Amino acid sequence: MLVLGALMLGSALSPAFAGSGPIKIVLPEEADLLEPCMATRSNIGRIIMQNVNETLTEIDVRGDKGVMPRLAEKWEQNGDGSWRFHLRQGVKFSDGTAFDAKDVKHSFERAMSEKITCESRRYFGGMTVTPEVVDDYTIDFKADPVQPILPLLMSLVTIVPEETPVEFVREPVGTGPYKLTDWTPGQQIVLTAREDYWGEKPEVTEATYLFRSDPSVRAAMVQTGEADLSPSISQLDATNPATDFSYLDSETVYLRIDHNIPPLNDVRIRRALNLAIDREAFIGTLVPDGAVLATALVPPTTLGWNPDVKVFPFDPEGARKLLEEAKADGVAVDTPITIIARTANFPNVTEIMEAIQAQLQDVGFKVELKFVEVAEHEQYYSKPFKEGRGPTIVASMHDNSKGDPSFTMFFKYATEGTQSGFSDPKVDDLIKRASAAVGDERAKLWSELFAYLHDEVVADVLLFHMVGFSRVSERLDFKPTIATNGTLQLSEIKIK
Known part of the structure; x- marks a missing residue:
């Protein structure tokens, strides 16, 4: 009792x-x-x-601790600019094998290998990173050019056993x-x-x-x-x-334009696409209240965010004039354009894409809409792009919760970027310099790049920084x- x-x-x-x-x-x-x-x-x-599967570091998303230890207990930058990571001891993989620096080296080299198309490799574009085992629980990473945020980048590299083959596995083994x-x-x-x-x-x-x-x-x-x-x-x-809980989402919904195929290689066509869409009309209807209209592919909390870049206005008449002007110059504006969207990518994706299709058609575009599953979507989204393809726009949602544009800019916009739809020397130069810069200079260069991509290149059709809802x-x-x-x-x- x-x-x-x-x-x-x-x-x-x-x-x-x-x-x-x-x-x-x-x-x-x-x-x-x-x-x-x-x-x-x-x-x-x-x-x-x-x-x-764990990583060496992780980001504190519930507080303000920044980069936190995971499989690496601590790290420091060496005199030559490389980074030294001290690994956690006494860790085992789920298959019973012990974790050490050789596993980290193999995991990184496997992720960067051209033999398989690992998604994490995209975030290390424009640099060469070489891992070197110091001892069983110490490993150095040397980057060229020097990467001041390498510990942050390592939060994306999942660790697997040294014995893992350089091919996709069906049953992951991790720590x-x-x-x-x-x-x-x-x-x-x-x-x-x-x-x-x-x-x-x-x-x-x-x-x-x-x-x-x-x-x-x-x-x-x-x-x-x-x-x-x-x-x-x-x-x-x-x-x-x-x-039910709403939460700040790091996802940005956008339409990636393939600049390589006419008529999308004409900047007037890309501007017309942007002017034809009534972004405001989606907020509070098909897109949640609290979502923010996008002027960059990263959320406003990201380093270098440029408040001077303005959202394209809804101007259907302006879009029609651009199409007429391009047509008068011989641009094949009547060529059908296909929007490729991912089934169940986010709530109301079908209705949102159908509304965008209607708005584009209203100003004179011939637009077809095709929904595919995630594996097929990747074939349109990432290189190598299909030969003989027609003009294509890929609807997608990009996540950058890390706070730095380097997790977005190279693989989305650089000439060699896996998901880049164009090539521009100025973009390549700004990405290279910003990735190696620190402090105010880093923020300034990213800010300049945001403005150039949006206002001059008109790289894509940026839509919404999303708000998410969960039921628990x-x-x-x-x-x-x-x-x-x-x-x-x-x-x-x-x-x-």
Whole structure:
């Protein structure tokens, strides 16, 4: 009786006892693969990044600590500009092998290898980075040109065992708190907590990932208890203050223009595309209140943000005049243009793209709209582009929650960038100088680049910096962050 009374008193003084157990998470897109070096892609990263495969460093998205230790306990810059990382000892991979500097060296070289198309390689464009093992738990990275933010860049490189082949793997092995225990394509993915994890034991013992493209279905699954968490629902479904949370999103929705194919190689056509779209009309209707109209491919919290760059106005008559002017000069403005969009990429993607198609058609563009799954979308989005292709615009959403434009600018805009749709010597020069600069000079150069891309090159059609909405079961203690759409750490989820 005394013991029972003590327990009852404890529950009266505390809102809920901390618990542990399995949870279910429902996502909008199924993972097409679970390759660790592709974890910077949101549909993969939100499952395995920091859950199965960890990085040397990570960003504090819940506070102001900046770059924090993960598999590296500390680091410093050497006299020659290289960076030395001191690794955590006593760490094991999920296959039982020990973690050391050779694994880090292999993981980096594998991610940068031209034999496989790792997404993380894109962020290291325009530089040469060479890892050198100092001893079992010390490794140097030498970059040319010197990279002042290399510890930040290392938050993107997932670590795998030295024995991992230089080819995509189906079953990832990592040092994280979870291991993959089931993957039934089209149905579910299951991660199970490891007993031998080096860090603090998480409360979530098992996570089952389910996939539903309809945001209303995802919201209903959490409401009925069929799932515990949906990191992405629509604003229309976010009706319960007890379970639904809005969060600042680091995603930017935009249309990537392929400048290489007429008539999109004419800057007047690209300006007309921008003038034809009524961006304001989307806010509070198909796009959530709180979303910000974009003038750059990075959110306003990013270093070098340029407040002097203004959003293209909605000017359909101006768009028509540009098309007439280009046509008079022999530009084939009547050529059909195809917009390639990714199914379930974000809430209301179908309705948003159909509305944009109608607005473009209204000023005289001939526009076709094609929806594809994530794997096919990548074929249009990344090089090598298909030979014999017609004029193409790729609708996409880019995530940069790191606070620095270097995670965007090279692979999106440089001549050699994997997802760049054009080549411009001034852009290449600004990216190269800004990437190597520090302090005010770095911010100034990025700011100059933002203005040049938007006002002179008219590189793409920038649309919205998004706001996200999540539904979280009342049995969980979890608040989404700016990183939630791309990285969903199970260890941050507490069970009441």
